[in-house]
Amino acid sequence: MKYVPKQAREDVNVSDTHPLVEASTLFVGLSAIFVLMVMVVVFLVELALYFIPTEKEAALFRNWLPEDIVTVSPVDERLYQTQLLLDRLAFHWGDAPYEFRVEIDDSGDPNAMALPGGLIVVTTGLLDEVETENELAFVLGHELGHYRNRDHLRALGRGIVFSLVYTVMTGRNVSDIGIGVADLTLRSFSRKQELAADDFGLELVYTQYGHVDQAWRLFERWDEDEDSVLDVVGYMSTHPQPKDRIEVLAELARSKGWPLSGDLTELRW
16 A cells, blocks of 8 residues: 655644733743742842941941932921931940931921931921821831841842842833832831831830830821821831731830830920
8 A cells, every 4th residue: 555644734833722822821931930030139139238247338328318309408407306316216226337317308298218328218298297206206216126127228139129120121221210119119128027126116215215105196196087098108108007006016015014104205396
């Protein structure tokens, strides 16, 4: 019998799977690999930054200020008094490796953040919200807690990597980004990091005043006043929700035996 080879199908090189399905599968797979690679790089950068000596960090960022922060006048009394309060709180952290400095960002959004090198930025919006020095002391103490745990360096690692990814994807010069992506990552701490900073901040308040009265009163007002919710969205997006913080802080104070009432200190401006 004569062998007659079977003719190949005309569509032999055409997949039975729809092209859109194949493209979607390829896109998802490559995206997953890309995300995994970014996560690995972030971890390695965070790890490397965490072991940078604080002295080198402080020297590197000593005069650094994000370009998109609009500072108030150097002779603004709020700046002077806030720096004095920060100095008094930092004094109780005996071996603090930084020379802390304050800048006030002329922004109506209430917020505060700890940046590399010992720079704490608070907004005029936050200063307008606090009613006593005790309230402001806790906010500053909380930011000092991030330095104590070196949270800001872990977050800085994410900022560096995401800024570079942004640069590669958009073609923009990294210097054009400003604080942008780094700002979000620097303030996106985990719940565990935020609560640990709260613990240290409340301890500084107790050491300074001998009680913790009104330390978290700012958050109580935000929690009570429904009309203020939109005004503090920026702060709550980068810090724990007020109600959660109040409960944890009150329990901490009770467990430590710290007085919940005492003389309050008025703001000095």
